[in-house]
Amino acid sequence: MRHYRSSGTKCLALLALIPLLILAACGGAGTGSSTGTSTGAAPVTLKLGSKEDLEGKIFSEMYDQLLVKAGFKVTRVKPGQNDFVLSGIKNGDIDLYPEFTSTGLDALKLTPSHNPQQDYQTVKDNFASKFNIDWLDFSPNLNDTYAICARKDRAQQLGVTTISQLVPKLKTLTMALPADSHYVLDFMKQPYGITASSFKSLSTLDYGVGFQAVVKGQADLNFCYSTDVTIAQQNLVVIQDDKAAFPEYNPAPIVRDSILKANPKIATALNPLAPKLTNEVSLTLQKQVLAAQDSGMSPTQAIQRTVQTWLKSQNLL
DSSP, rough: OOOOOGGHHHHHHHHHHHHEEEEEEEETOOOSSOOOSSSTSSOOOOEEEEEHHHHHHHHHHHHHHHHHHHTTTTEEEOOHHHHHHHHHHHHHHEEEEEHHHHHHHHTTTTTSOHHHHHHHHHHHHHHHHOOOOEEEHHHHOOOOEEEEEEHHHHHHHHHHHHHHHGGGGGGOOOOEEEEETTTTHHHHHHHOOOOGGGEEEEEEEOOOHHHHHHTTTTSEEEETTOTTTTTHHTEEEBBBTTTTOOOOOOOEEEHHHHHHHHTTTTHHHHHGGGGGHHHHHHHHHHHHHHHHHHHTTHHHHHHHHHHHHHHHTTTTO
C-alpha cells in the first residue's frame, strides 16, 4: 500500500530520497542482469581452459562469449595438452573446458564401445562419480577422431590409400606420435596388428611439431586430428582407416560439479551449442580463422571475430 504525504512535506521527502537514489544508481552499475547468482550480486568468475589445437581454442572461445552473454565473468587459463587440462579441472585450477568423449574414456582407462551415445553416457556417469565433474550435452555430429596422415607425395610414392595397405611397409617408415596420445596405438593393435615396434622409429613430439615434421619430410607419418583443416592446406592426406579402428571423439563442455550446482545457467548457456557443432562447421570456422590471420589479424582477434560472427548467425549471441 502506498502512503501519500501532504503537499507541505513534499520538498523534505524529495530531499530525503536523493541520497537513496544516488546509492541505488551506484550499486546497480555494471552488475549485469543475469549472472548465475542472485540479482545484484557480483558476476561469478569462471576459469575456462582449452586444448592447444585451433579447434579447441575455437570451442573455448564459443564458451567464453556465451558465458559472458549469460552474465558470467570469464578468465582464461593457458591452453594445454590433455593431461594438463584434465589435471587442472580435477584440482580446481580450471572450472570448465571442451573435452572429447574418447579422451574421457582414456582418462578412465575404459575401452570405447564405438557407440557414440553409449560412450558419452559412460564418461558422463563415471566422471560424475569418480571426479565430481559433469559432462554437458555432447555434439554427435562432430567427430574429431585420430587419423594417420602422410605427405601427399609420400603416400603416392608408397602406393597406399588405406592403413591395411600401409601395414607391410611400416618397418621402413618413421612415425611422429603426439606426446599426449600414446594410447592411440592401442586402437591399432587388434584390427591391424600395429604396435610401437611396428615402425622403423617412433618419435614422441607435441602435436604441432610432429605435424610439421611430416610436412618437412622429417617423418613419414603422424597421428593427426581428422578435423584439422591444415591437413589439406599443408598438402597432407589421411590414410583411410579401412577397419574402423579409431573410435568417435565427440566434444562436450565438462564442468566441475560444485560450480555447475551453484550456477546452473552454465548449462543453459552452453547446451544449445551441441546440435549446431558438426565436422563441416569446425572445418569452416578453422578456415575462416586462418584466412583472418593471413589478412593481418592476430590469432586471438581472428578467433574472437570468427566465433562472434558464427554465434550471431546461429542466433546464439
